[in-house]
Amino acid sequence: MARDTRTRILDTALALFVSRGVEGVAVTEIEQGAGLSPGSGSFYRHFRSKADVLDAVVAREIDRAVAARVVPGEGDLASEYARALAGLDAIGSLLALLVRDGSRLPHRARLREVLAETGTHLDAERLQARMDAGEIPARDAEAVASVVQLALVGHHLARRFFGGPLGVDEARFVAALASLVER
Amino acid sequence: MARDTRTRILDTALALFVSRGVEGVAVTEIEQGAGLSPGSGSFYRHFRSKADVLDAVVAREIDRAVAARVVPGEGDLASEYARALAGLDAIGSLLALLVRDGSRLPHRARLREVLAETGTHLDAERLQARMDAGEIPARDAEAVASVVQLALVGHHLARRFFGGPLGVDEARFVAALASLVER
């Protein structure tokens, strides 16, 4: 238990919020998970309210997402997409929070900004470059990038929700996506 | 107020569950929305509990989703995908319930079945037929169908969450998706 109490509260709150939604989690449970006596109210020495800890949790996850941004990197599209899928797993908590508590989440504008940046925009530029170089067929790069991003996010979420791939496994999915873009 | 009370309760509960999540809705509010006196408990003459009404709401939405299944239809891929997107809007409530309350929802197995059927499987067969006929390039039809479905669902959800398209509008998105599959 090397982490200080504040950090343990944040970690516990994140895990509980992700698995059961913000409304479904009691402060008492957060205390218990953080090694404090449940119902003691010790939580309130660190955060003013449940909304306050949610704010801090989301802010921290956004910072992590920014830090973990997948660098475009090299290699073929299939391996790039596989890496992107791994990147989504890395920010899975943030995505889970977002889809679960959507409009009630704090930092919404910043969230949208970060997700849009890490996603579509970066890819659109790289795709455009590949198209200009004649490596892949020329198409509406921004739209293709959006398709790729949403397909990857969709695959990630489907797997997360149903505890497994929804019909097709990761390798086939990534290969098909790359094949679509490349030819 | 021609609908009977039970139906009004179902309608109200659905709307509230979708917008604020099951845990975020009080039975009192459902009563109020259904034209009953809030806090009266009249709700309980129609449903045994909140879980009971959730069960009925989900079952009804599943039936609607099945009834509203988009028939494959004719025309080019772009218009087919545009129709699929409209179909997603039609079952938007069910999708919203699913992403919001995910694993805590009743009828999970049936839900997965219905979504998988309406989605990937149907499309995989049609794609395979088009590939066999040489209309579109031959690829892993199941995986391509999965990509298409998840991209469409992703676009639908992104629009719903952020109140607008996440970067690229519907027409460009659909056109790009069709272009990827066709060539």
Next chain:
DNA sequence: GTCTATAACCAGATAGAC
């Protein structure tokens, strides 16, 4: 900083009159 204890409140659910 954490504890015990508790206040204040709100939600789910029931009883019984009309």
Next chain:
DNA sequence: GTCTATCTGGTTATAGAC
């Protein structure tokens, strides 16, 4: 079938001792 009234239990948040 809806109402008023109420029970019960859980949740947020605070007070004050240690």
